[in-house]
Amino acid sequence: MEQDETSLPAKAVKESQSEMVEMVLPNDTNPLGALLGGRLMHWIDLAGALAAHRHSRSYVVTASIDHLDFLVPVHVGDVVIFKSSVNRVFHTSMEIGVKVWVESYTTGDRRHVSSAYLTFVAVDRHGRKRPVPQVIAESDEEKRRYDDAARRRDFQRAERQRRMDAKKA
Numbered sequence: 344m345e346q347d348e349t350s351l352p353a354k355a356v357k358e359s360q361s362e363m364v365e366m367v368l369p370n371d372t373n374p375l376g377a378l379l380g381g382r383l384m385h386w387i388d389l390a391g392a393l394a395a396h397r398h399s400r401s402y403v404v405t406a407s408i409d410h411l412d413f414l415v416p417v418h419v420g421d422v423v424i425f426k427s428s429v430n431r432v433f434h435t436s437m438e439i440g441v442k443v444w445v446e447s448y449t450t451g452d453r454r455h456v457s458s459a460y461l462t463f464v465a466v467d468r469h470g471r472k473r474p475v476p477q478v479i480a481e482s483d484e485e486k487r488r489y490d491d492a493a494r495r496r497d498f499q500r501a502e503r504q505r506r507m508d509a510k511k512a
């Protein structure tokens with residue numbers, strides 16, 4: 344019988360919550376010493392994949408990244424902290440939330456830089472999609488993210504459909 348996500352033991356959100364830290368070096372910045380947006384997106388993708396790998400214990404591919412706002416500038420020498428967690432699992436896909444802070448290492452002050460939602464799809468070594476264990480949302484915050492993830496998925500699916508229809512027209 345083919346395995347589905349209901350036959351895999353569910354895991355708590357905290358089991359795969361991840362943190363990644365990067366120091367901004369000159370090669371990460373523009374000529375004014377400000378962090379390149381593309382580099383931040385790359386790190387967000389990696390931080391998200393970390394939680395997705397840990398939850399699914401599988402290879403994963405990035406299916407989508409939602410829009411990104413860059414709320415405060417980040418400069419060469421700054422420390423950037425990425426926290427990622429699984430918001431919700433569907434079947435072969437999971438929504439991961441990544442929140443980014445910049446920390447001043449002289450004062451320890453942290454400022455919120457960006458938040459993103461990414462969808463990863465679990466695949467085997469041949470690239471075939473595979474089911475992902477369900478996630479157990481325990482805290483009120485985790486439950487809110489779990490509920491919101493379903494609304495985002497519905498919205499994104501409707502948007503994808505609309506774009507596909509527009510291409511055909």
Ligand SMILES: CC(C)(COP(=O)(O)OP(=O)(O)OC[C@H]1O[C@@H](n2cnc3c(N)ncnc32)[C@H](O)[C@@H]1OP(=O)(O)O)[C@@H](O)C(=O)NCCC(=O)NCCS
Binds near residue numbers: 433434
């Ligand atoms: C993502 C990918 C595996 C989906 O494959 P597919 O055959 O189109 O998948 P399906 O339509 O059967 O959907 C499979 C799952 O992916 C989800 N999915 C597919 N496209 C998606 C998208 N654009 N955004 C979010 N989720 C998506 C579906 O909702 C479904 O989730 P579920 O199983 O949890 O219900 C495939 O499009 C792919 O390999 N893309 C390239 C990924 C990649 O290379 N990423 C790196 C970027 S360079």
